[in-house]
Amino acid sequence: SSMAAMARRRASRGALVTVASAASVLTASLAFVALQGTAPAARRATGCSRESRSLRRAATEPGSGGTVVEVDEDDVFQQSIDELALDVRELLITDANIYFIGPDIDSYKDAVREVADMLNYTYTPWDYEGLNNATNDMDLREKVFLVPPLMSIQRWPWPVMRSGLVVWLDPDGYETLSVYERDRIRKLKFPEKKAAFGPEKPPDLLKTEYTPPGDPVDMWMEADVHAKLKEMEHLSVETVVLGSIINAILDNPPKWRGWMRQAKIRGTVDANYETPLQVRREYHSYGMSPRLNRLLKA
Numbered sequence: 001s002s003m004a005a006m007a008r009r010r011a012s013r014g015a016l017v018t019v020a021s022a023a024s025v026l027t028a029s030l031a032f033v034a035l036q037g038t039a040p041a042a043r044r045a046t047g048c049s050r051e052s053r054s055l056r057r058a059a060t061e062p063g064s065g066g067t068v069v070e071v072d073e074d075d076v077f078q079q080s081i082d083e084l085a086l087d088v089r090e091l092l093i094t095d096a097n098i099y100f101i102g103p104d105i106d107s108y109k110d111a112v113r114e115v116a117d118m119l120n121y122t123y124t125p126w127d128y129e130g131l132n133n134a135t136n137d138m139d140l141r142e143k144v145f146l147v148p149p150l151m152s153i154q155r156w157p158w159p160v161m162r163s164g165l166v167v168w169l170d171p172d173g174y175e176t177l178s179v180y181e182r183d184r185i186r187k188l189k190f191p192e193k194k195a196a197f198g199p200e201k202p203p204d205l206l207k208t209e210y211t212p213p214g215d216p217v218d219m220w221m222e223a224d225v226h227a228k229l230k231e232m233e234h235l236s237v238e239t240v241v242l243g244s245i246i247n248a249i250l251d252n253p254p255k256w257r258g259w260m261r262q263a264k265i266r267g268t269v270d271a272n273y274e275t276p277l278q279v280r281r282e283y284h285s286y287g288m289s290p291r292l293n294r295l296l297k298a
Contacts (some may be wrong), residue, residue: 099166101168145161166223
């Protein structure tokens with residue numbers, strides 16, 4: 001009888017343990033389902049999705065009450081003009097000259113002068129008549145040149161302008177084309193003559209082939225920065241110019257930045273090492289915006 005009583009007690013204990021474990025598993029599964037059902041709703045309510053890079057902030061506008069405005073924290077044109085000037089000055093680490101080109105460049109002379117003052121650059125008119133005179137001043141730095149359209153559509157100023165940053169002030173809203181698209185359009189404008197059937201004529205070394213003049217727009221598309229003034233008419237010319245310069249430099253960063261970052265990751269260069277240009281830039285710098293600081297350290 002005692003053995004039978006012990007067997008019954010063991011069976012009852014096993015049943016209790018089984019019921020308790022089943023209840024705990026059921027409770028955990030219900031809690032997981034509940035969390036799965038409420039988490040997306042909570043994320044939608046707070047707007048904190050991982051895919052969203054924009055910053056939502058409540059803004060009180062006159063006549064509209066409290067509204068939620070989408071402000072992209074990475075949009076360069078959401079910054080103030082002072083932050084834009086600081087960032088451009090920080091990115092021009094070599095103190096390179098800036099050359100402004102375009103069809104109606106004289107109408108933006110005041111805006112170009114304002115940009116030069118904000119960057120602490122010296123505005124200099126382009127009064128060179130030939131390549132020899134222009135190359136004599138290539139060693140000058142921190143200059144802003146306003147190149148007349150009759151000069152910027154010629155070939156000889158471009159080797160001089162290539163030593164700095166070329167900005168195209170576009171008031172007509174042209175689309176930026178790549179070098180392959182420009183080459184395709186050029187071949188359509190000036191198709192090559194097909195070779196005639198039969199033996200070729202002996203080449204005449206004294207006779208040069210006629211090269212048709214290039215389209216001014218095609219030459220201006222060779223600029224480093226394309227400031228689309230027509231597309232951003234609601235902004236000031238200074239804001240468009242500075243923001244376009246920042247986007248162009250960040251989209252096409254100098255290769256030494258990538259090489260230096262890779263060397264620091266490999267450990268061949270100390271993590272705190274700075275180039276002489278960076279040291280000089282920090283000594284003369286007035287700081288940079290939080291956006292640029294985040295992007296350069298990303």
